[in-house]
Each structure stands twice: as structure tokens, then as C-alpha cells.
Amino acid sequence: MARRAFFCGNWKLNGSIAESLALATDVRNGVASVRDVDVAVAPSFTALHAVAKRLEDGPVMVAAQDCFWEEKGAFTGEVAPSQLADAGCKLVILGHSERRQLFGELDAAVNLKTRAALRAGLTPIICIGETLTERDAGETLGRIQAQLDGALADMTDAELEGIVIAYEPVWAIGTGRNATPAQAQEVHHFIRTRLATRAPALAPKLRILYGGSMKPDNVRALMAEEDVDGGLVGGASLSAESFIRLVKEGSAS
Numbered sequence: 743m744a745r746r747a748f749f750c751g752n753w754k755l756n757g758s759i760a761e762s763l764a765l766a767t768d769v770r771n772g773v774a775s776v777r778d779v780d781v782a783v784a785p786s787f788t789a790l791h792a793v794a795k796r797l798e799d800g801p802v803m804v805a806a807q808d809c810f811w812e813e814k815g816a817f818t819g820e821v822a823p824s825q826l827a828d829a830g831c832k833l834v835i836l837g838h839s840e841r842r843q844l845f846g847e848l849d850a851a852v853n854l855k856t857r858a859a860l861r862a863g864l865t866p867i868i869c870i871g872e873t874l875t876e877r878d879a880g881e882t883l884g885r886i887q888a889q890l891d892g893a894l895a896d897m898t899d900a901e902l903e904g905i906v907i908a909y910e911p912v913w914a915i916g917t918g919r920n921a922t923p924a925q926a927q928e929v930h931h932f933i934r935t936r937l938a939t940r941a942p943a944l945a946p947k948l949r950i951l952y953g954g955s956m957k958p959d960n961v962r963a964l965m966a967e968e969d970v971d972g973g974l975v976g977g978a979s980l981s982a983e984s985f986i987r988l989v990k991e992g993s994a995s
């Protein structure tokens with residue numbers, strides 16, 4: 743089953759509006775000629791609308807880094823999925839390990855956010871991944887299963903069809919220590935097998951991205967694995983030059 747490669751730059755808490763516009767413009771120009779790949783960037787909330795306007799009609803999509811599950815009301819500081827769609831977003835990253843670890847986000851919240859995002863027409867990129875302690879204790883697959891089942895609880899096949907999964911081992915994020923291709927493939931294959939128990943016809947079509955110190959010089963080996971369909975890229979997406987190179991290397995393999 744050929745799945746279209748997909749790379750999303752997660753800019754995290756970085757960039758003024760002007761800096762985000764400059765980076766987005768360089769990325770758009772740099773990947774314009776790359777075929778058979780989907781590309782997105784995820785700026786901070788404050789830059790979303792400006793970046794989406796700059797990128798409209800181009801091939802690069804805009805993702806938000808989080809959203810709330812309610813549409814409106816007394817929820818100070820929260821942003822609704824429909825507001826993100828209104829700002830020009832097509833996707834939203836949900837359940838990132840930084841949100842889980844630093845802000846106490848639970849699987850049940852990721853589930854609510856995922857379903858709300860889908861209702862607003864956004865593609866959720868659902869992040870799951872084990873800590874180093876869990877890996878060392880041999881709990882990786884159990885942890886992945888629990889996060890996956892929690893995030894996707896009670897979802898219909900129609901809902902599942904609209905999702906993207908990102909496997910991001912916490913110990914590989916921002917550390918310069920990426921999972922080996924074999925380690926990534928083991929977990930990606932497990933995720934796909936688990937998805938197949940829920941939706942057998944859909945599982946071969948769903949994209950599973952890898953995230954965690956993905957760089958231009960390791961992307962090819964990771965993408966060579968059967969179940970690695972792209973990347974959620976942090977540090978290497980903050981420079982247009984490295985992100986463009988990563989997209990080119992990753993889509994050529």
C-alpha cells in the first residue's frame with residue numbers, strides 16, 4: 743500500500759509573526775518542485791493566520807499545535823478547532839509529549855480534542871510515545887497501546903479515516919538521539935497492527951509519522967522502513983534550509 747509521504751514542521755514556541763512568515767515563505771519556495779509529498783508547518787497561534795494567508799493556494803499546509811474540544815464559552819485561554827479552521831489551518835497536532843508532560847494532558851483529553859478537530863474539518867496529528875524509563879522497563883508497546891486506545895476511544899471508522907498518527911519517543915525529542923530505523927519500524931508496525939484490529943480496511947491507508955531528532959541525514963533510513971510514512975520535525979524545521987533538505991531526502995527514498 744503506497745501512502746503519500748508527509749512531513750510537518752513543528753515550530754513549537756518559536757518565532758515572531760515576521761520570522762514565521764519568512765520561514766514559511768522560504769519553505770514554500772523550497773519545496774514547490776518536490777513531487778508526491780505533503781508538507782505542513784505548525785507556527786505558534788499568533789502567527790497562524792498570517793502564515794496561512796501567505797501560504798494559501800500553495801502546496802504547504804498550516805497546522806496548529808493544539809486546540810480545545812469545546813466550540814465556544816467560558817474557557818479563558820483556549821482556542822476552538824473552528825477558530826483554527828477560520829484562521830486557515832488544515833491540521834492540528836494533538837497530544838504532543840510536551841503537552842502531556844508539562845501540562846498534564848491525558849489520553850481522554852486527546853480523544854475529545856481529536857473528535858472536535860474532526861468535526862471542524864481539521865486533520866488531527868495524534869502524538870504518542872514512550873519515555874526512556876518506559877522503554878528501559880520493556881513497557882514501550884504497552885504504553886503505545888494505551889495511548890492509542892485512549893486517544894481513539896469510541897471513534898467511528900469515518901472518524902478514524904481522517905487521522906494521522908505520530909510516533910514520537912520522548913527520549914528522542916530534542917536530544918539528537920533518534921530512534922534507529924528498526925526501533926521506529928517495530929513501533930510503527932505495532933501501531934498499524936493495532937489500528938487494523940479497529941478498522942482493518944483503513945489501517946493500511948493511515949499515515950504514521952516518526953518524530954524525534956529527525957534530520958536531513960537520517961530521514962532516508964527512517965523512510966526506508968515499511969511503516970514509516972513521514973515525519974513530525976522539531977529542531978530541523980526551524981531552518982528552511984534543513985527542513986527543505988529533509989523533505990527532499992525523505993520523499994526521494
Ligand code: 13P
Nearest residue numbers: 752915916954955976977
Ligand atoms: P525534534 O525534531 O526537535 O526532536 O522534535 C520532535 C518533535 O517533538 C516534533 O513534534
